[in-house]
Amino acid sequence: MLVKRKEEYELYQEQSISESAARIEVPKLNVALRSKCLILVALFAVMAMITTVRSEAIVSNGYALVQTKSQINKLEKNNEQLKLEIARLKSPQRIKSLAAEKLQMVVPEEVYFASKNAN
Secondary structure (H helix, E strand, O other), X not given: OHHHHHHHHHHHHHHHHHHHHHHHOOXXXXXXXXXXXXXXXXXXXXXXXXXXXXXXXXXXXXXXXXXHHHHHHHHHHHHHHHHHHHHHHHOHHHHXXXXXXXXXXXXXXXXXXXXXXXX
């Protein structure tokens, strides 16, 4: 019985030694694979940043376009109002009333024309 226990103990020690040897052997790090993965992650990060910057530029240009269009609409409305104001100020009735009221001008009752040909 003691012999059997001794054999079991020796077998146990051999197994533990082989397991510890297996545990001690750490697989070598695959540096090339790690560097490739790091490069791949860095590449994806750069692509994400470029995409973000491009979409930010597109959005800001869109906002600028909307502002420019609203400014164009405002200026066109202002231009139409100014054209109406010019037409109102050029009207003959207004000019006639200003001449009569402010400058004390009157329309002559008789108008004579001179011509070179006297027949």
